[in-house]
Amino acid sequence: MIGVRRVAVLLAVVLSVSACASIPESSDPRAIRAVDESNATAPVPPPPDGADPLALVRSFVNASAAPESNHESARQHLTPAARRSWTPAPGLLIVDNVDTIPATQPTPLPDGVQMVTVQADKVGRLLPDSSFVPEVGEYQAQVRVELQPDGEWRIATPQPEIVASKGSFSTVYQAVPIYFLDHDSTGIVPDVRYVVSQPASTLPRQVIDLLTSGPSAGLESAMRTAIPPGVHPKTNPTDPGDGALEVNLSDLGAIPREDRQLIAAQVVFTLQSVNNARVRLKVEGAPLLPDGKDLRPTDLDSYETNNTARPDLPGMVVVDERLLSLDTAQPIQGPAGSGEYDVLRAGQSLDGSHLAAVTRVRGGVGVELRVGRYGAQLPELPVRGADMSRPTWRGKSEVWTVVDGRNVVRALDAGNNWVLRQVDAGQLTGDGPISDLRLSRDGTRVAAVVGGRLVVAGVSEQDGQVVLQRPITLPAPGVRITGVDWLKDDSLVAISDSNITPVFEVTVDGFRWVPFTAANLGQPLKAVTVANRGRVVVSDRSGIWESKETDDVWSLVQGSIGGGSIPFFPG
Template sequence: MMRGRATRFLAALTALLVPLTACASIPEESDPVAVREADERNSTLEATPPPDNLDPLALVRRFVDSASPASNHEAARMHLNDLQARQWSPAPDVLIVTNVDTIPTPQPEALPDGVQMVTLQADRVGRLLPDASFRPEVGEYETTMRVERQPDGKWRIATPPPEIVVSRDAFSSVYRSVPIYFLDHDSTGVVPDLRYVAAQPASTLPRRVIDLLTAGPSEGLRSALHTAIPPGVHPRTNTSEATGDGALEVNLSNLGTVSEETRWLIAAQVVFTLQKVSNARVRLQEEGMPLLSDTQDLRPTDLTTYEIDNMPRPDLGGLAVIDERLKRLDSRADPVPGPAGSGEYQVVRAGQSPDGRWIAAVTRRAPDEVALRVGPYGDALAELGPVGSFMSKPTWRGNSEVWTVVGGREVVRARHGSDGWTVQKIDAAPFTGGRPITDLRLSRDGTRVAAVVDGRLVVGAVSDRDGGVVLERPILLPAPQQAQVLGLEWRDKETLAVITDSNSSPVYDVTVDGFRWRPYTSANLGQPMKSITVGPGPTVIVADRSNIWASRDPNDVWSLLEPRIGSSSLPFFPG
């Protein structure tokens, strides 16, 4: 059962928590089937009633394994008596639990024959919210149900819980995560907002994800993401309807007066959203007419200029801080040109802009004081205003904005403009609750932030307001077995790579909503874990007590990084 520090930390953030989202899955079929009804709640998928010989404990366990939302949760209602099957009106969200146990509940007075009270105990995993996003939760769940023998001899639940409660395994077997694509902070490209939808009926998946798209970003990212689709625009016809040549047709209602560039942004949102649920070409229309003036059918490969790559550029290679000098992460580990590589600056940690043009370095000024320097790669780095006893590894938002945490409390960003670099403080208190930050990384699309806050992994939205930036809507992603998080990096658009103090699972691959913590093998690794970065591939690179190791997949054995630069070195890649 989940208790202790993780629960207390989450409680302290309760007032701040809002939904985020999560990963992607590609269905087998690509040719859409014509259907007339796109709402899975009214689908004709057959639900199987409980076996006749189930006892009350087994009936409640099977009830929790009935995750399908089809036909207004018909599969779950089959476990209820006739009255409750008709009247039960659960809340619109879904509570996901694990470690499910059912036990007979002792009563102070004897129960009538044919009545059994059953207590359901479980650990909370999280909640599927009405907008189809996932929000983690921690702590125990317990509820007691009255189970009664019916006239036909079958046991049925007479007092169901007021919400849908499903086991994690059942949820994973019924629901699939799908990225819904919206526009980034400056509306130049598309980025994913992860949702969960029922995988069946597969024929209506395209329509259901387009409905999520036209409804807008999830609540947790609504202030960080944008959409090119005007309010009130919806599909005019069934998105799942097949055309004669196998293309998937998306016919939107009237967009009003929008520019050609906006139409291309809409096309990018639609096509990238559909790529995880259909392999078919997408034919975009507005009121039955072509959406775009010069093309009809599109695939994601036709819209790559709108996809924001969340991976470092392989042609730039990597860099490393070695013995307080900045060096190339190549076969010889040569110093970079300029004072950052010569030793004139005592470099503690550093970051490179995504295009490779700029270097931001935390440099030592005194034994207990560091400063932020920024400048062109290979040239002198100007010292900017902030100083402190500690600064986190610089993290870039685009090519002209770099962030760091000063003293574990104050988040600052330096921006490059016509007047050079200027520094601005960012109010992080709503995001951290006043707790110390030891690591902070921005997603490469600039819309999300992930941080280690008081040893816990917290993610949130980066929202631009009135020329400033706000970190808001924090979500705590509880680590398995209450492990302490030591460092993190964005692995790709949808996952983070995290190091912890756990001996059995020191490194994890984590979905950005915290639904899945997938451990890397612990073979070859030894605590304490010191640092983590992610290179092209993606390749996760970690430093432990003795070496620097690399792995491309959680199932791979860790291999020594070449060149061998020592476990006290800090490798990093652009971003």
């Protein structure tokens, strides 16, 4: 439970704000699933004495983020009758820029009664499965506040849903990655959830409960799990006294050794964000793996690195319709570098073995897609259009592009040739043309620019058909998005049309948008890509620039390559 001092300090800060002032919302929340703290015994203090109705309601919005003891911190703001009857629905609405103002009434109110209007901007919702989804728009509600016999004001009509300020949510919650399996079950991929961060001793059980419950609703058809249905932790993760963290799962049934290895990877990587101890995995008290060895993430890092690009690949750049090596500014081997093809955009597989290129149709009109081995001829595929997006790879045997902003196609390596298949992107293209689309390196999600907005969707495979499911728009802060790439498995980098904030780091759920500095960059930005070790690379009208941190000044990558070029790294 959040300590008494911490809650008191939070309420004191809120009540120090003048009656009609906005609640400061400068901090970012940390995610973690809400836990049942109904048996907690530490007392929860009431609002400070003498709080007026406006301050009381603002304090209630702040206190509502804390779920401990059935939201006891928030209930302390209610009248005795409302305290007993309030049964808020699971999940919560997160708001920003909270104001409280006296509500105007057509008829006078009885003495000791005031109506307060709450106004705020919607940020998003924490769903019952502890995932966050953005939501935009204005929030407004009226609250009835009544004077109690002891002279204190209390809320008589709380809203049926929990509404919490972004600042208080950030204080109470922490973001944690819960690891599941990628599209071909060879690597692990994070599903970001939000959990209550205190007491820290509850975190291992919270994240293991989330893990055994499966992927969040928006990703349940895109991600997989090696943990059989119905498996749960037999006890809370504990320290047996030797510095390890013991996790004891219920019976797994008869599953292969490889599945046990995958379960170990899921558990160990899920726990790493909340506990740095060695992990001792058991099933019904017996070792999960034959050797019974305590594990750390380094023991299973092949599952995490399975979806990473080769670190020695230098990246490439399209200059004057030829492919050059980004580190030497010299043409690459083969016809893509020699000028035999008029290359407009290109993409390299994660292992560097293959290239896909969008090229002009020789002697014709429009563009076509070519795919083949690096340095060799790139045979054209039977797909053409007026335009195609930069190719994006799923492993080394599957590459995607968007034809004319609507038609998402994927090319599959069939051994002697590449065959084309359609992707059902109907849910994604409803709000405009797709100008950029990037597959996550684990192949479970796409990030796309649709009608100038950033959208993320899950990649679901159903009866041999690939479907982009449950697209979620990540609202940008007052800018038009022009390009995107994956920074990490759980974050993106996006470029915009803004001179002030041309580049952003964005969490995959859209909760945080962190701008990079604009120093040295000039609009329009032509492209964005992510190099080894998370270096962000962009091109503008003057050259190619890189930055390692959001507050770094952009530095030239290759001074001999001019503006308007299109850099790219594998993926």
